Amino acid sequence: MSAIQLLNEALQKKWTFSHEMKIQQEMIPAMLDGKDIVAESPTGSGKTLAYVLPILNKVSGSKKQTQALIVAPSQELAMQIVNVIREWIVGTDITVQQLIGGANSARQIEKLKKKPTIVVGTPGRLNELARSGKLKLKEIETIVLDECDQLLSREYRVVVKSFIDGAAYGRQVVVVSATITEEIEIVAERLMFEPIHIKIKPEDMVKVGKIVHSYVKVDERDKTDLLRRLANISGVRALAFVNNIDQVLMKQNKLAYKDAPIVALHSDMKKEERQKTLEAFRKGDARILIATDIAARGLDITGLTHVIHVDVPRTIEQYTHRSGRTGRAGADGEVLTLLSYRDEKTYKKWLRELDLKAVQKIWHKAELIEGNAKTIATPTPSTKKGKKSNK
Structure with a gap:
């Protein structure tokens, strides 16, 4: 029965x-x-x-x-x-x-x-x-x-x-x-x-989508600008997590100034403001929603293409909770971490304990592609225009 x-x-x-x-x-x-x-x-x-x-x-x-x-x-x-x-x-x-x-x-x-x-x-x-x-x-x-x-x-x-x-x-x-x-x-x-x-x-679970775990190395000061770029990629629908409310407010102010399609959710907002923010994200007026773990608790947002760890989570449970918001109902998803040098050790520890393999990515020609700084081909002096090759 x-x-x-x-x-x-x-x-x-x-x-x-x-x-x-x-x-x-x-x-x-x-x-x-x-x-x-x-x-x-x-x-x-x-x-x-x-x-x-x-x-x-x-x-x-x-x-x-x-x-x-x-x-x-x-x-x-x-x-x-x-x-x-x-x-x-x-x-x-x-x-x-x-x-x-x-x-x-x-x-x-x-x-x-x-x-x-x-x-x-x-x-x-x-x-x-x-x-x-x-x-x-x-x-x-x-x-x-x-x-x-x-x-x-x-x-x-x-x-x-x-x-x-x-x-x-x-x-x-x-x-x-x-x-x-x-x-x-x-x-x-x-x-x-x-x-x-x-x-x-x-x-x-029935119909679990394929989830790719990835990271891009970025200086702490450049994370807000990278979020702005990601928000301009067609088809992106992401929930971005930061570890404290001060970071949410700072990023919200900077991104609003640059008119980026990004909204923020935090505990200091009034009920009406929260509803307006969520409505903008659900309708697609904004492509990325930035929030702390507490502000995002229980948000039922369907069709997320990405979960972005703007800050590496403080605990392995946080990483699991956040990451579980994409790849639902059979859809594929990506868990992207914006990785600063100081957080590399913690991030690698969470991956090891969860038995996960992560793909490194790099921002190149207005998109995020697999690879690192060394794998992106750059012309050598001998092949630049106006120079002759030895061959």
């Missing part, structure tokens, strides 16, 4: 996909059984529906209480989860409410009074509403932590633990992420009851 056949008839009728993803085959039955779960599965492998469908099967819209809580580390991811849920609850009495920072809290409090069936939110706003008694944690029977490697990091751990501790007795806890370190796994287990562990590898 397929996992979808375990769901109620209404959900089965709405299922229009040709096949189930591996994570869905394993997570749906386990969630329906009420198990606590630690699930590691690559970006783009179908994790959202793997937990959303069992939740929708389990909750009741006629029951006037909030029964499920989904926590996400970024506003964008929370909004995307809400959009997925809204598609699946059409024609039912199940309701969903997003509770995110940057939005009007008074309006959110009014919506909470109506007891939405499912709540999706970011840690800061959820904590604020729970502490003021507006969000009744004790009624919640299922808690999902999406991108748990972020939510169980030291920054959010105490707050997230308070959500779980305050939930109904016997509550179900499900944590999912593309990468789960040993430390995060230990922390997760302490918050759960005999969790089952699910690990999906990239090769378990």
